[in-house]
Amino acid sequence: MDFPKINAERVWRRHMELARIGATAGGGVHRLALSDLDIEAHCLMNKWARARGFSVELDAIGNMFIRRPGTSSGLTSDAVPVASGSHTDTQPFGGRFDGALGVLAAFEALETFEDQGLETRRPVEIAIWNNEEGARFMPGLSGSAVYTGALSLDDMLACTDSDGVTMQSCVERLHAALPDAGKRKLGQPYAGFVEAHIEQATLLEEAGNTIGVITDIQGNRRFEVEVLGEAAHSGTTPRARRKDAFIAATNIATALRQHFEANDPDDIARFTIGIFNAYPGAKSIVPGKVEFFIDFRHPSSNTLKELGDAIDVIAKANQGTCAAIVREVSSAAPEPFADEIINKVAASAERHGYGNQRMISCAGHDARFLSRLCPSGMVFIPCKDGVSHNEKESAEPADVAAAAQVVSDVLLEMAQQQ
Amino acid sequence: MDFPKINAERVWRRHMELARIGATAGGGVHRLALSDLDIEAHCLMNKWARARGFSVELDAIGNMFIRRPGTSSGLTSDAVPVASGSHTDTQPFGGRFDGALGVLAAFEALETFEDQGLETRRPVEIAIWNNEEGARFMPGLSGSAVYTGALSLDDMLACTDSDGVTMQSCVERLHAALPDAGKRKLGQPYAGFVEAHIEQATLLEEAGNTIGVITDIQGNRRFEVEVLGEAAHSGTTPRARRKDAFIAATNIATALRQHFEANDPDDIARFTIGIFNAYPGAKSIVPGKVEFFIDFRHPSSNTLKELGDAIDVIAKANQGTCAAIVREVSSAAPEPFADEIINKVAASAERHGYGNQRMISCAGHDARFLSRLCPSGMVFIPCKDGVSHNEKESAEPADVAAAAQVVSDVLLEMAQQQ
Structure with missing residues (x-):
């Protein structure tokens, strides 16, 4: 299989553009889930998706899906899509990479496939899971949890933030802001899921490695x-x-x-x-x-x-x-990832000569819940000094590009499988 | 000198009426300084004062003065008034007696003098010092501190509460709510000041005494x-x-x-x-x-x-x-009170057979600043279990009446002095 090369300059530029929405004086991002700023971030992703001809859907909890179609169609099992993604919401006065990396690495993969005119058997999707951080509505990871059935939709929509605003009213505002988005049913199956994320700790930095091959979430x-x-x-x-x-x-x-x-x-x-x-x-x-x-x-x-x-x-x-x-x-509970995804992540890192190591994820991520729906895995890259949930959160352009490359490779491999 | 008997039933009833403004479900009072509720409390005091023919003045920091005239007039030294009072603001979810007792004991004294057609040489005033608690605007005791020159008027008016509202705008609202009030200059002299207050501790309760004769404020x-x-x-x-x-x-x-x-x-x-x-x-x-x-x-x-x-x-x-x-x-600094006021308080308690003891005030009170302007003192009565700054704050009707009686006696004695 040929693995096309992603555009390192483009994926970094998209990070800097997305980080303008909710940018703080301290160099970070303050973009709470479903705030005006987070909705603006969704609209920007929608604009980019439409410009590349990708379709966009929203589900009832406010997850957003950007899809590039596959060649299989109808009810055949290889028409089940594969996906990658993360979230656009941030912690209060958080950073530019937590969540954004997973969304934009996936977007870069789809753009790369599009650039190459590459046909995949399965549709390939970017998922933007809603309210991952849990800083505004408790609990966090609620978009992926509701999508995969781990949380009740009604309970989550009834949640209120500290000002008494319901999540339901915010999800309605998101839908209103994207009137052309299709409707996605909760729980529609995936054939595989991979999520890129900054490490938020220092193991990779200390080892001098670029890629963390994630085996479990604590x-x-x-x-x-x-x-x-x-x-x-x-x-x-x-x-x-x-x-x-x-x-x-x-x-x-x-x-x-x-x-x-x-x-x-x-x-x-x-x-x-x-x-x-x-x-x-x-x-x-x-x-x-x-x-x-x-x-x-x-x-x-x-x-x-x-x-x-x-x-x-x-x-x-x-x-x-x-x-x-x-x-x-x-x-x-601790969540082990699927060997088939772990192996694809490791193989991609080796293929491109990225120093890599197997490790667990100490933070929770949307891949925790996706792992209950389909074979799933994660890709980590270093973040400076392990500082995250902080305006000073920082990642290197070369590492961001490596994450996008691994996500592109893994998505492609999953998408071509029977 | 004849000391008229105050009306125990009336002073208790006025406490219960004032406590309705800002009453909490827990039986306390939530009436932050210069809030709508605190302004309503000032308006109620104004209404009661007007009904008895007393005059009302406000100063630039929002202190309110209710005056019953004396027989001396003009610029003679015995035309300098004497005063008693405290405050109408409360702590968040505070009690019915902290502050209110000092204001209403003084009001009862003036009403008693009026009932008896009693003429005093000096005018007798009730002072309602603004923002005593410091729960909304920092520091507390600011009305008495600005009046006596211990704090700058401009600095205090520029203070903001946690919502960014300036004290100045609130003081203007108080003035607007009482358009008929006269204007009082800051720092106008008093010949003497006495303040009644609940003890907010348990020394009186444990000793079985009714009156605390206060010698110092810590x-x-x-x-x-x-x-x-x-x-x-x-x-x-x-x-x-x-x-x-x-x-x-x-x-x-x-x-x-x-x-x-x-x-x-x-x-x-x-x-x-x-x-x-x-x-x-x-x-x-x-x-x-x-x-x-x-x-x-x-x-x-x-x-x-x-x-x-x-x-x-x-x-x-x-x-x-x-x-x-x-x-x-x-x-x-610790503030010692004037012997002449301490002795008048003790003599009044003895005169009426109220068990009493000398003690210090552990809490700060407006009398701390008045003491720098004129001979000052305080009268304490028990509060149940020493609980104060709490909705459960409680005092006995007989003790409230004793406070009013001592305040009435001390005001009268001070008012008749050359």
Whole structure:
């Protein structure tokens, strides 16, 4: 099989153009899911797709699909498309590559096929999965989760952001902004899926490699902890009479961190408290309530169970004069990818002489859910200093081109298979 | 001198009426400074004042003055008025008595004088000091501070709330709501000031006493602490590479608390962290920044200096891989009250057989600033379980009446003095 060469300059230029939508003063991108800016990003992708003659569809949860047709048609099994993609939404003040790389590497592959007049047996699609980050609507990965049946459409559409705006109203605005898009049914099958992404860590950088061949996605468990004390006047209430929810919550957070560290000498577990709110949040009131959120990830199911189950026990042991309530709000088991995709990714990297290594994905990605629908895999490239979810997120043009090349190769191989 | 008896039923009823403005489902009051509700409270006080023939004035920072005239007039020194009062603003989801008691005890005194047709040599005024709580505009006590020259009028009017609304625009709305109010110049002298307030602690309750004769207000120092780390992806960034501002901030908060506790065996120091914000505040981002606020109060100037100065040292010693910046944002020295007012308060309590004790005020009050303008003092009554700045704040009708009686006695004595 001949593997056409992608256009390195073009795929980088498209990244810089897409990054203008929601560009921050700090050099990053602030483009929350289904915000005006994210809808603008979808419209730009639609414009580019139409200019190349690709068709565009939207589904009921706001996923967008850009399709280049295949030669097979009708109901034959080789008419089932193959796909690649990721997402256009970002974290608050996030970076230019997280999500964008997966979408634009896939777009470059389709443009390359088009440039060459290359015919594929199967249709080839770009999927832009909606609300991957979960920064605006919880949970994240909701577009791919709803598409593959892991989440209920109605539940997700009913979700509201912090201003009380429903996801449903935002999805309707996306559909209204793209009136010519066809309608896609949820769950339509794929014959294979590959997603390119920046590593968001430093293994590739440290090893001097270009391509990460991803074998698994680590699992996670998320918890909300509510600590109830009693609000009181900060000037008059002696220590002995306080039920200070801030003190109890910091004691719990510290004890949890120490327990996780003590049980993770190899620095594999990812234990993070990213949200921590004290109520009522006034300068002269002892906090009567604290709510915080724990994000715990690990590649081992056993460790996820053992350390995760300890959270409630440790919280209650450190609640002092307050009351701690721990609720698990979501979880995902570790997800192994398909050998046939892993092997295609590795073969492509070898073919082009890209230094590569097998590794797991520490972050969740849409490929986690696609993996339940069809053989799936991922391609990582280095990101500078492992910094991501941050305006400083950075990737090299040559690595971006390598990602597009591998995606192009894997899509083509999958698309020509019977 | 004859001391007329106040109307216990009336002063309680007025408390319940005022508490309807901003009443919360939890039985408290949410009436932030210069909000629509607080302006409504001022209008109600104005209505009650007009109904009794008292005159009403407003000053440039939004303090409101209700006056019953005296018999002296012109420029003689005994035409300088005496006053009592407090504030109508509350903490977020605060109580029915904090502030309201001082305003309504004073109003009851004026009504009692009016009922009796009693003539006083000096005018007697009720002062409603603006923005005492500091929950909406920082700093608090700003009405009394600007009136007495401790704060700049222009600086305070330029303050904004968390929505960016200036205090100036709110003060203008208050003036517009009371078009018939006279204009009062800032800093006009008083011959004496007394303020009634709930204790917001449990000394009176534990001793079974009704009246606290306040000798001093404890001092305070307030600090903002900023902790700078680096935002990072929670799924991919290993512990060893994190600069987690949440961990550094909780380590600093814990070390500070332990230091204050170790140096305060008698539970006198009041050390509180009531505001603590992690940024960007997302579930899957290691916090890159935390800001928190320290409220430290103590009756001893030496201890305020020693423990307060330790905050920066302890913060830097516990900043780990992050950087801690400590800024002192305000301070107030301990404030002793005038013996002549202290003695009048004690004499009134004895006269009516109210169990009483001398004590300091652990909270800041407007009397702190009035004390720099004229001989001043305070009267405390018990509040249930010491709970204040809380919807559950509660005081007994008999104690409210006792406060009004003492205020009436002290105002009368001050008003008749040469």
